Amino acid sequence: MDLGTSAARLSGWGRHPVLDGHMVRPERYGDLDRLPGALARGLGRSYGDAALRRDGTLCSMLRLNRMLSFDPATGVLVAEAGLSLAEIASCFLPRGWFLPVTPGTKFVTLGGAVAADVHGKNHHLDGCISEHVPWLELFTPGQGMRRCGPDEDPELFWATAGGLGLTGIIGTVALRLKPVPGPWLKVVHHPARDLDQILELFSDPALDAPYSVAWIDCLARGARLGRSVLMLGRHVEGGDPAPPFPLTPRVDLPCDLPAFCLGSFNVRLFNEAYYRLNAGKTQPFRSGLDPFFYPLDAVGYWNKAYGSRGFVQYQCVLPEDETRKGMRRILEAISSAGAASFLAVLKKLGGQGRGFLSFPRPGFTLALDMPFRGKATLALLGHLDQLVLEHGGRVNLCKDAHLGRESFQAMYPRLSRWLAVKRRVDPEGRLASSLSARLGLTEGP
Ligand SMILES: Cc1cc2nc3c(=O)[nH]c(=O)nc-3n(C[C@H](O)[C@H](O)[C@H](O)COP(=O)(O)OP(=O)(O)OC[C@H]3O[C@@H](n4cnc5c(N)ncnc54)[C@H](O)[C@@H]3O)c2cc1C
Incomplete structure (x- = not known):
């Protein structure tokens, strides 16, 4: 059997750390049975080291990307786990169906999405992606192929959803798609001058919407600490022609940018301009799904913007009653370290993810990118972890x-x-x- 094994130097999307390993690329489903101990890898959009293994074997799922069946009566699509969410959406949107839950990039595989039990802008209503998976097939090292779901070996299912590939290779996923009235959304923005106001807006029943997220200026300080723009979206009917839903980025960033480009002076300028532009959009406007859900996907390899040392993404969630105090401390720590970039979001989450290692829990989540600057970054991250723990929160693995x-x-x-x-x-x-x-879930270097 030739599985196309080759040496590979790999990183996650943050390009830190970078590790050597081996990659196999099976293209027949049955091959998965012969790879016990290989760690599945999808499109490499996890930021850190979840899809890395020093000197170990990784199994690229990208050739196992077939759609197997679709039932229009239930909306259930059965597909191999290497299929990307981009491919699912571009095929089904013209037919009136969309992903029930989608992360902020469509360039993730179905298997990677389930393994991270991803959440999206509708988490407060629809939960994580695993809530929409009736069953999946898993190739385990010890018990071979197992089928599991919320009603079939639920312990295995809830260990696998959010289990980051550590219970086995997800081979096939059944995903319940969501009927939508068309390829458009009605979007409206609400500016917030500070943290208190954005938290109030999120909790205002008059602003209830199926999709909600806020861009937050992580470098704002003093009276403007936490200034944000809340963005709300809901599906609407019709309107021809349909907006584009591209399967590839419009442009690629060709090379690493020098570190000064994302220095705090430039980021402050960007944030000011972004706030002014978006805070003014207080009248509802029509948007295609792609720019609302996946604004970053327009630029391929945007992760090179942070230079060759890469970056880290920090995402935490705090319980609602701890948010006002805890987020203030976290934002102050980030802002005074001058560490944040322009890509920061705040979101109100709904219920506890049912996966045993699922990240979401009720409360507010903050996610932001920071250029990796060695010890200074590690010290800041350690401090943030401490703050998150003190306020009863957690970090997204x-x-x-x-x-x-x-x-x-x-x-x-x-x-x-x-x-x-x-x-x-x-x-x-x-x-x-x-x-x-690193987390002590398994032994090893
Ligand atoms: C711009 C951007 C925005 C994002 N927004 C969000 C967001 O809003 N919400 C959110 O929850 N996440 C978000 N993410 C994170 C991303 O959705 C997850 O990291 C997802 O797991 C990436 O999927 P992937 O196919 O790239 O998997 P990889 O990064 O390749 O792998 C991720 C993990 O899944 C495992 N895995 C992959 N395929 C399989 C399989 N077939 N079987 C078993 N395990 C497997 C890997 O072993 C690894 O542990 C975002 C990431 C980016 C880059």
């Missing part, structure tokens, strides 16, 4: 590249249930990643 074991254990109270399943399906602990070794 599919974005993470630094969290320590003790902090992780304190943040994820259902870890023991996850470990029980891991012991059942991978008794020899063959399946590991750099992230799992």
Whole structure:
């Protein structure tokens, strides 16, 4: 069997860390049965080291991307896990269906989305993606192929949704798509002068919308700390012609930008301009789905904007009653370190993700990118973790590249249930990643 094995130097989307390993690229479904211990890798959009394994074998899922069946009566699509969300949306949107949950990029695989139990701008209503998965097929190191779902071996299913590939390779996913009236959204913006006001807007029943997210200026200080623009969207009917839904970025960033481009002076200028432009859009306007859900996808390889040292994304969630105080402390720490970039979002989350390692819980989540500057960045991240812990929150593992074991254990109270399943399906602990070794989920370097 030739699985196209080759040496590979890989990173996550943040380009930090970079590790050497081996990659196999199976193109027949049956090959997955012969790869116990290989860590699945999708489109590499996790930011840190979840899809990396030093000197280990990774299994690229990208050739296993076939759509297998679709039932228009239930909206259930069955597809191989290497299919991208971009391919699903571009095929089904013209037919009146959309993804039930989508992250902020469409360039992720179905398997990667389930393995990270992704959430989107509708989390407050529709939960994580796993809520829309009736079943999946998983190739485990210890028990071979297993089918599981919320009603079929639920422990295995809830360990796999959000389990970051550590229970096995997801081969096939059944995903319940959502009927939509057309390819357009009605969008409206609400500016907020500071943190208190944006938290009030998120909780205002008059501003209830199926999709909500806020851009937040992480460098604003003093009276303007937390100034934001709340962006609300809802599906609307019709209007020809349909807006474009591109399968590839419009342009690619050709090379690494020098570090000074994203220095805090330039980011402050950008944030000022962005705020002025978007705060004014207080009248509803029509938008295609692509620019609303995936604004960053227009530029390919935008991760090179942070220069060759790469960047980290920090995403945390705090319980609602801790948000006012905790987010203020977090924003002050970031702003005074001058560490934030322009890509920062705040979002109100709904219920606790059912996956044992799922990130979402009720409260508010903040996500932002920071250029990686070695020890200074690590010190800031350690400080932020401490603040998050003090306020009862947690850090998102599919974005993470630094969290320590003790902090992780304190943040994820259902870890023991996850470990029980891991012991059942991978008794020899063959399946590991750099992230799992760092967090003490598996042994290894
Ligand atoms: C611009 C941007 C915006 C984002 N926005 C959001 C957001 O709004 N919400 C959110 O939740 N996430 C978000 N993410 C994170 C992203 O959705 C997740 O990291 C997702 O897992 C990436 O999928 P992937 O196919 O690239 O997987 P990879 O990055 O290749 O892998 C991610 C993890 O999934 C595992 N995995 C991949 N395929 C399989 C498989 N077939 N079987 C088992 N395990 C598998 C890997 O082992 C790894 O642990 C965003 C990322 C980017 C770059």
